[in-house]
Amino acid sequence: MKILNKRPRGPKKLVTEASQTFAFSRRAFFLGSAQLGVGGLLIARMGWIAIAENEKYRLLSESNRVNLTIIPPRRGWLIDRGGKPLASNRTDFRVDIIPDRLQDRERVMAELTSLLQLDANVVERINEDLEKAAGFQPVQVADDLSYEQFAAVSIRLADLPGVAPAQGYSRFYPAGPSVGHLIGYVGVASAEEYQKSKDPLLITPGYKTGKDGLEKSLDKQLTGKPGARRAEVTAHGRIVRDLETRPDVPGNPVRLTIDAGLQEYAGRRLGTQSGSVVVIDCRSGDVLASASMPSFDPNSFSDGISHLEYEMLSQDEHLPLRNKTLQGLYPPGSTVKPMVGLALLGQGIDPEQTVGCSGSIRVGNAIFHCWKRGGHGGVNLHRAIEQSCDVYFYVMAQRIGMDPIAATARKLGMGERFALPFPSQSYGTVPDTAWKLRKYGKKWESYDTVNATIGQGYMLVNPTQLAVMASRIASGRRLVPHYLAGRGHGGEPLDIAPEHLALVHDAMRDVVNGNGTGRAARINVPDILVAGKTGTAQVRRITMAERAGGVRGNASLPFKLRDHALFQGFVPHDNPRYAISVVLEHGGHVSYVQDSPMIAGDCLTYLYDPAKALEKLDGIEKEWGGTPQERLERQLNEYRIAKGLAPVSDESNAANAAGGNVAAPPPPAEVEQPGGEPEAAPEPPTAAPPAAPAPVTVPEAPR
């Protein structure tokens, strides 16, 4: 041992020194081994992360690096039977904020507010959205901007970190209010929808889902596949470079059975009435028009309707928010008489047998009146339908009883549930003995039959069912209404004898073209005759006292108490092609021009001679205060003034119009005046019988 030689020390100490050196050596070796162990551990750990879990971390690194922005898919168009757009897309300039990239929110918001003239409500909404927004998810500032506003923001982008101008698409309905209920509208997906599916597409600005009508029920077909914009971004959200972008796949266009021109015409022709027009093709069941007025403008609904406009619409007693063609239920009134006539014939009643009408008849303890105070004298089936004689039907219906009548009514589509692409519809009631027993636990009485034969009492239909009844009477076939093109079929024949149909057809022809109650529905088209049946549905009870003193005219009644005015019919009478129903809620037969027969006549004229029909409409529409669109805007302005708010100024209207015009079809107001010949003088309706006093020609159902 060298130490021993070099540094001689005491033996005891020597041993200690040596043992210490041994200890150091051992412990240093242990330390080195521990270090080696840690080194091995580190390499193993690195191998685990970098090799075993490489896939996972590679994905995470990739999702860090690449920022995906969803491009909302363009919505498929809704086109009419001829390919004309009922709902299309137009270029829309919008501005969003990406919350993650936003710096100095106060200043940016102040600048945007002045650039885009945002009002306080909007600013509040944006601030709220920003509070709860998560990261990269853009928050909408404004859409439907004019090109000038869009450009003003775009050139200041360097001073507005986090602000993202974008060019998107918004839904456009060229016909405006006339298609409101039929097509529905689109809107931002609701929070519940997002909670349910968690699809990030739903909260992408610019993405809208169908909210009502066909837009809602056809949503799946209309929604395309979203595209994606990929960009390499830094952790601070700065885009380094754009990677390849996957374009969106637009939704499929859906072709409807609707005739856009007729649909719009019907909407306009309903004028100031609260009513509906349904037109069905008698060869296929195609619904050519389904108009419910007044309506809302789906364009403004799709842009996010103002609270005020919604309030105004929901308070309107003309119910612009209800689709009356499917959700409105009305007693059909005398429009059921052709149906009852078929039931009578089916039960073997001789059509030539006459009933003497003296103006009233006693049934049980009650007196039932005919609408004509003096009575019709002797009437057979033909005259009873033509003149709408109530007493004939009171008498005859009691002979066969209610059940055959109810069976015929169902055969013709009353109370039937059709599978239609609409979120909700009302089905109505066809009462019979079993129904009353089930519903009220009471026996069916003969006065119930009497009421039902003139379409009063328990009987309820919606306007679409009324049009189906017209089409089935016209064709003798089991037509089913539908809205999507290419599904039409003639339907199987109903078991109704052709000669019975012919009898009823002839009577209906004479309602309009003979000496009947529906002469206002006559059309001025060569060789074409309309067949139809008028109807009046009471909504109030006429007391004996009132009847004695003279029934009050509808014009003197408040709107809600006026009678419903109905019409159903088809054209041409001898080879039915189109069937129609017109229902005016509380129409009351107050105005001859705005009564159901003439509206039906004009709509049917449009099918044969659109120019003539439009010429007449352009004239009378001026008296009503313009197109539905114009009247709706005026109504909103008046409402604003009544609420003490400033009316929407012309300037901002002009700005909106300018915004809409960029790369887009002309706004609805212009669409509605094709040809644009303002000097064309409004001609008096020549097709209508001259100066017939309106209320006189219309039946009045007594009780």
Added chain:
Amino acid sequence: MREVVPESIARLPWKLYGLLTSIALFGATVLYSAAGGHLMPWAGMQLARFCVFMVMVEIISRLPLKLIRDFTFPVYGALLLALILVELIGAVAGGSQRWINLGFMQFQPSELMKVAIVLTVARFYSLLPIGQIRTVNAIWPALGLIGLPAALVLLQPDLGTAMMIAAGGVVVMFLAGLPLRLFIGTAAAGAALVPIAFSFLHDYQKNRILIFLDPESDPLGTGYHISQSKIAIGSGGTMGKGFLMGTQSHLDYLPEGHTDFVFATMAEEWGMLGGVGIICAMFLLIRWGMRVAQRTEDRYARLVAAGLAATIFFYVAINLMMVMGLAPVVGIPLPFMSYGGSSMLTVMLCVGIIRNIDRNRDKLGGRWG
């Protein structure tokens, strides 16, 4: 023997210096990439510092070891005073502070204390009569020498550096030959005391530890560092994404990618290959230090050499465990690789002193066995 010495001098340092230069050059390469393919601001500066410190290493190695030994306690005392001064300045300024501004540079006494503690504890045991090594006298002064600076640094608060100071001192105690049961018993007691110690930590320190245990619980806060670092290392794979191709570092997802998390920056571009290379190179450096210690007879010198090698080891091990998610984020840089003067100065001091011991070994005493 005299003829052998110059030969070994001529042989050893070139291997060592070659190793150091390789690590430093690789570190500069990574910093070059971290700066987006530029020498400035990091890579060039780092290389310049390295050159200066290499000269310093050579100078230190030529000092008499006696000088270092005799100045051990004064330097320790001065650093202790500086640590107290830092506390006072911090208290007056109303915030925590870790450095004293000397005007021309910021002086961080806790950094130098990592070296000084090893020298001091080694000096203490070299002065202790060998017979008392198994008595209480061998324990409490050393604990005091370690505890005082560690406590002061913990107050700053700098958990990582305090841990390194304590670990450096304790390793020297271990090597000095204190009874093993002391360490085993303390480790057991320490494990039992962890919950209590935990309650004395600052909230942000507690958070770091909690989040270290579950980084995904706070993906945007403190856990973000660890998550992003693991993503960088993990996505590098075996061969890496390629020089200048790292996305985590270049797109700023990896925080502190040029300082504490430089290993992740490296691993993303060089993969497992680069990682194993660095770990092996660091191991060679540490093994050199441990070998010098084993070959040295002098008690003070061999404790110093092994203690300083252990200090370098702690740097590397804590940093790598941190970036790989095996330890909480405590702010310990990776020697030679992380950008920064203080840590390189400390490590180069360690290298210089070990080198000095290696040179002067024969003057201190002959080889053992």
